[in-house]
Structure formats: C-alpha cells, structure tokens
Amino acid sequence: MSATVYVGLGSNEGDREAHLVSALEAMSRIDAVAVLHCSSLFESAPVGPPQPHYLNAVVALECTLPPQRLLCILKQIERDLGRQHGGPRWGPRPIDLDILLWEGEVVADPNLQVPHLELHKRRFALEPLSELAPDAEHPVLGMTVIELLTQLAPQDVRRCEATWWPETLLPVTE
Template identity: 80%
Template sequence: MNSNVYVGLGSNEGDREVQLVSALEALSRIDAVVVLRCSSLFESAPVGPPQPRYLNAVVELECALSPQRLLVILKQIEKDLGREPGGTRWGPRPIDLDILLWEGQIVADPNLQVPHLELHKRRFALEPLAELAPHVEHPVLCLTVAQLLEQLSPQDVQRCESTQWPEPSYPLTES
C-alpha cells in the first residue's frame, strides 16, 4: 500500500545546496518510492552547538516501503553523502534526512518516531512542510501543519533562492 511521506532534508557542511540536490537524486532512485513534490529552500540558524547555518527543504514521497525500511535507506544515503555515524548530537553535518510525517501512521519504536518528535517545535521543518501540506494533520497533536506553524514562536528561518534545487512544486493557492 502506498503512503504519502514527508522527509526533511538539511545540510550545513560543504556546498549545502549540492548536498540537498544529491540527496534528492538518491531519493528518486529508491525502488518503491516516487518523489512527488519539493518545497522551497530555507536557510536557518542551527539548533545545538555553534556551527554554520543550515539549508533545509522538505520533499513529499509516495512510498510503498515500511517506515523502518525507508529509515534504513535514508541512513545509507546519509552515509553515502559523507555523514559520519555517531557524530555530535545536533552537530554540523553534510546531510540530514528525517521522516517528518507519514500520512495515516504513527510509529513508535526505539529507532524511529513518526511523526518526528520535534516537528511541532521546528520552524525550519514546518515552513517547508507547510508549503507542501498545510492541511495535513499531525496524527498525535490533531492539528494541521498550518496550525502548528501558526502557533510557533518566531525563529531564524528564511526562504532563500536556489541555483540547482528544483523549482518548488506546491499549491500556490489555499484550497
């Protein structure tokens, strides 16, 4: 059975946009996954220790895999793109791929929590997610992505221009 899945992408080491494009290309090569849409790029202040600013985006996937199987593949993509396992928590990284929401599913196991446990606190994830899925409901908090974003205090997150990232594909008008 296919599900719509929203994956957050982030990078703050090396050429951040190239890293995100490489991750997007890797996502598009996964069997049983179709990349449906991409958000704009957003630049954000890091969470955690002092480090460079992040570039973030969200992609919507149609996925026939289990959440645990997709997680294994995302971790392999991170490794292939230069992320070292076991780095500093919230430290700098060339690529970070997180399953943010999996429509119709809640996953709570030792290696994976969906929806992402910090999603409702992170403007750098909610801003791009709201471009793609403003009306999708958080299955635990029972609020839409747009409502979660509305409740969040201001944070240092701005949409930015891209040179290589695909043009955003999201609803331009509210339905």
C-alpha cells in the same frame, strides 16, 4: 499499500545545496518510492552547538515501503553523502534526512518516531512542509501543519533562492 511521506532534508557543511540535490536524486532512485514535490529552500540558524547555518527543504514521496525500511535507506544515503554518525548531538553535518510525517501512520519504536518528535517545535521543518501540505494533520497533536506553524514563536528561518534545487511544488520525476 502506498502512502505519502514527508522527508526533511538539511545540510550545513560543504556545498549545502549540492548535498540536498544529491540526496533528492538518491531518493528518486529508490525502488517503491516516487518523489512527488519539493518545497522551497530555507536557511535556518542551527539548533545545538555553534555551527554554520543550515539549508533545509522538505520533499513529498509516494512510498510503498514500510517506515523502518525507508529509514534504513535514508540512513544509507546519509552515509553515502559523507555523514559520520556518532558525532555530537545536533552537530554539523553534510546531510540530514528525517521522516517528518507518514500519511496514516504513527510509528513509535527505538529507532524511529513518526511523526518526528520535534516537528511541532521546528520552524525550519514546518515552513517548507507547509508549502507542500498545509492541511496535513499531525496524528498525535490533532493539528494541521499550518496550525502548528502559527503557534510557533519566531525563529531564524528564511526562504532563499535555489541554484539547482527544483522549483517549488513542481514534480521532480515523471
């Protein structure tokens, strides 16, 4: 069965946009996954220890894999792109891929929580997500993405220009 899945991408090491584009290209090559749309790019202040600003985006995927299988593949993409797991919590990284929302699913297991446990607190995830799915409902909180966004205090997040990242809302793959 197919579902729409929203994945958050972030990078704050090296060529941030190139890391996001590489992750997007890797996701487009996953069997049983089609990249539907991409948000704009957003730059945000980091959460956690002092470190460079992040570049963030959200992509909408059409996916027939189970959530845990997609998570395993996303973690492999992170490793392939140079992410070292085991560093400081919320530390800098070349790439971070998080499953934010999964249409019709709530997942609560030790390795995966969907919707993402911090989604409702993170403007850097909600701003790009609101471009793709403003009316998507958080299945636990019962609020739409846009409602969650309007309740959030201001945070250091701003839309920025892309060099290689696909245009907002345009399909990435045919």
